[in-house]
Amino acid sequence: MSIFTRFLGRLGASLIVLIGVSMLIFFIARIIPGDPARIALGPRATEAQVEQMRETLNLNEPIIVQYSLFVGDLMRGDLGISLYSNRPVMTDLVEYLPATLELVLLAGLMMVMLGLPLGAISARHCGQWPDNLVRVISLLAVSAPAFVWAVGLVLVFAYFTPLFPITGRISDTLDVERLTGFMLIDTLAAGRFDAFASALHHLILPAFALALSGIGQAARLTRSNMIATYEQPAIEMAQAYGFSEARIARRYAFKPSLIPSLTIIGLDFAALLGNAFLVEVIFAWPGLSRYGVGVILQKDLNAIVGTVLIISATFLVTNLIVDFLVSILNPRIRYSESSR
Amino acid sequence: MSDPLTLDIKDLRLSFQNWSGTTEILHGIDLKVAPGERVALVGESGSGKSVTSRIVLGTMQDVRTARVSGQVLFEGTDLSARTSADRRALRGRDISMIFQDPTSALNPVFRIGELFQEVLKRRDLKVTKAEARERAAKILNEVSIDDTDRVLNSYSFQLSGGMNQRVMIAMALINEPRLLLADEPGTALDVTVQAQTLALMRDLVDQQGTSVLFISHNLGVVREFADRIYVIYRGRIVEHGATKALFDAPRHPYTCALLSAIPRLTGGGVPDIEERSPDFDAPFIDHAELR
Numbered sequence: 236m237s238i239f240t241r242f243l244g245r246l247g248a249s250l251i252v253l254i255g256v257s258m259l260i261f262f263i264a265r266i267i268p269g270d271p272a273r274i275a276l277g278p279r280a281t282e283a284q285v286e287q288m289r290e291t292l293n294l295n296e297p298i299i300v301q302y303s304l305f306v307g308d309l310m311r312g313d314l315g316i317s318l319y320s321n322r323p324v325m326t327d328l329v330e331y332l333p334a335t336l337e338l339v340l341l342a343g344l345m346m347v348m349l350g351l352p353l354g355a356i357s358a359r360h361c362g363q364w365p366d367n368l369v370r371v372i373s374l375l376a377v378s379a380p381a382f383v384w385a386v387g388l389v390l391v392f393a394y395f396t397p398l399f400p401i402t403g404r405i406s407d408t409l410d411v412e413r414l415t416g417f418m419l420i421d422t423l424a425a426g427r428f429d430a431f432a433s434a435l436h437h438l439i440l441p442a443f444a445l446a447l448s449g450i451g452q453a454a455r456l457t458r459s460n461m462i463a464t465y466e467q468p469a470i471e472m473a474q475a476y477g478f479s480e481a482r483i484a485r486r487y488a489f490k491p492s493l494i495p496s497l498t499i500i501g502l503d504f505a506a507l508l509g510n511a512f513l514v515e516v517i518f519a520w521p522g523l524s525r526y527g528v529g530v531i532l533q534k535d536l537n538a539i540v541g542t543v544l545i546i547s548a549t550f551l552v553t554n555l556i557v558d559f560l561v562s563i564l565n566p567r568i569r570y571s572e573s574s575r
Numbered sequence: 576m577s578d579p580l581t582l583d584i585k586d587l588r589l590s591f592q593n594w595s596g597t598t599e600i601l602h603g604i605d606l607k608v609a610p611g612e613r614v615a616l617v618g619e620s621g622s623g624k625s626v627t628s629r630i631v632l633g634t635m636q637d638v639r640t641a642r643v644s645g646q647v648l649f650e651g652t653d654l655s656a657r658t659s660a661d662r663r664a665l666r667g668r669d670i671s672m673i674f675q676d677p678t679s680a681l682n683p684v685f686r687i688g689e690l691f692q693e694v695l696k697r698r699d700l701k702v703t704k705a706e707a708r709e710r711a712a713k714i715l716n717e718v719s720i721d722d723t724d725r726v727l728n729s730y731s732f733q734l735s736g737g738m739n740q741r742v743m744i745a746m747a748l749i750n751e752p753r754l755l756l757a758d759e760p761g762t763a764l765d766v767t768v769q770a771q772t773l774a775l776m777r778d779l780v781d782q783q784g785t786s787v788l789f790i791s792h793n794l795g796v797v798r799e800f801a802d803r804i805y806v807i808y809r810g811r812i813v814e815h816g817a818t819k820a821l822f823d824a825p826r827h828p829y830t831c832a833l834l835s836a837i838p839r840l841t842g843g844g845v846p847d848i849e850e851r852s853p854d855f856d857a858p859f860i861d862h863a864e865l866r
């Protein structure tokens with residue numbers, strides 16, 4: 236079985252999961268109490284107006300019929316109208332998702348770029364002061380949730396020492412045309428480096444707050460994996476052949492330790508989408524998480540279903556990517572079927 | 576003396592420090608290996624064989640809790656007096672090692688061909704991939720591997736234990752080291768495969784004139800292989816002599832116990848040595864003068 240067929244298999248499985256999620260969320264959204272048509276129109280609407288609304292939303296049809304109508308629309312990229320914003324749900328998602336993805340992607344990058352090296356340093360100097368330092372910091376990092384870090388970081392680095400802006404995605408005085416919704420990309424596309432710097436400046440603190448416990452987790456995991464790898468005969472052999480310690484750490488101990496670390500980081504990364512909510516609130520970040528909670532409180536059926544679907548899809552895509560990276564790193568997976 | 580011994584260990588002591596103080600593991604070992612000679616160090620589990628080889632390799636000196644004293648002369652210069660980096664420079668080039676379990680010692684995330692290239696780089700930093708493959712293929716032929724392309728493109732977990740052992744032997748000898756340390760080579764393999772690969776190893780070291788320090792807990796295995804044998808018991812050499820002399824007339828009670836414990840062809844694994852007896856602490860017996 237080649238990497239490619241394995242990938243196709245995973246892709247198929249992900250699609251099945253996505254269909255399952257769509258059914259689940261569709262039915263749950265319709266089971267929870269409260270009449271969405273009534274909530275959408277407000278207490279002063281007449282019974283006839285509410286009935287009219289129920290008709291347009293197909294709420295009077297049997298639930299199976301409702302679901303097949305929903306799937307038909309979904310195929311055309313139509314998720315219905317949001318009762319909360321009065322716009323197509325798709326439009327809302329396209330507006331809010333990039334802000335969250337930008338935040339989450341940078342946080343994920345920080346987890347990898349800071350967590351893995353910290354863990355590796357810790358393992359190489361096991362029992363010495365760099366190790367102790369990293370262990371204390373990473374234990375601290377994992378011991379509090381992201382929003383606590385968000386509040387703390389805002390207080391220290393934005394309020395007491397104003398190094399970073401407190402809210403928003405970019406300075407109010409700057410105006411950049413929206414292309415992709417990813418601020419870093421849009422500013423670069425416009426050739427506006429001042430705006431790019433401002434966007435990055437705004438992004439760092441919330442992304443770091445979001446990433447911190449993941450960084451700690453990644454560092455701890457990489458450390459213990461690497462220490463375990465160091466005890467294996469393959470490392471002893473590398474030492475017996477006189478390879479330099481730095482080379483052994485990098486090529487022989489780090490690479491095998493990456494495999495389990497990456498798997499966990501992938502899961503952590505997907506969880507960031509959920510954790511992003513409180514961070515987005517604290518930093519007044521106009522992202523999907525805030526939108527998602529808004530629509531849940533409003534019992535905005537179409538928007539709830541749309542938000543959950545897009546988050547699940549992101550989660551599944553992340554897992555696919557991680558799975559792919561792990562199978563590249565780990566020849567044992569790559570050849571598990573072909574060699575036997 | 577124009578031709579110094581490849582290895583000359585004098586009064587080697589090793590102790591480990593722990594929270595309760597220090598524990599001495601080696602109590603003054605003397606051992607010599609002449610150029611081109613094959614010497615065996617035999618003793619039961621825990622007697623201090625592997626730590627001795629780690630000291631010769633120079634890695635034990637870097638363990639923070641270890642205290643090494645005495646002299647370890649490699650071709651006339653004292654390893655203990657050298658820096659850690661100097662000792663490392665010898666490894667993989669002048670001193671090389673073969674491990675007990677080839678399959679786990681060969682790194683599972685690199686292809687055999689890549690591992691060979693890494694090892695060749697220890698001698699020649701600029702060796703190209705093509706040169707490395709060519710040289711690896713040549714030495715693999717010498718250990719009776721014909722489908723070298725397949726082997727070089729494989730990962731260790733795709734090859735059999737016996738195949739990995741040959742790869743390991745080839746890898747250990749490709750840089751033509753002057754001393755080969757073999758710590759229970761192939762004990763993880765079955766008896767016949769172990770015998771085959773040992774024969775291949777003997778041919779290759781003969782051809783290259785490599786000195787070998789062969790470590791084993793099994794006197795039967797070393798009989799065919801070694802010119803001379805040292806018997807180690809609890810961190811002391813208790814008997815030493817040419818292989819024939821030692822097998823013909825073992826004198827130390829511990830050696831006799833080891834000899835009577837040699838597993839028959841069908842048996843394998845670690846021999847059962849009879850209960851620890853006070854006789855085993857009898858004084859050192861030397862059969863013959865060296866050379």
Ligand SMILES: Nc1ncnc2c1ncn2[C@@H]1O[C@H](COP(=O)(O)OP(=O)(O)OP(=O)(O)O)[C@@H](O)[C@H]1O
Pocket residue numbers: 591600618619620621622623624625626627638640792
């Ligand atoms: N790093 C270490 N710290 C403390 N004690 C050690 C260390 N390495 C080895 N020892 C001790 O040194 C003694 C000798 O160990 P060694 O590995 O040399 O035995 P061996 O003769 O190779 O046995 P085996 O046949 O089981 O491999 C053992 O009692 C072991 O517990």
Ligand SMILES: [Mg+2]
Pocket residue numbers: 624625626758
């Ligand atoms: Mg041992």
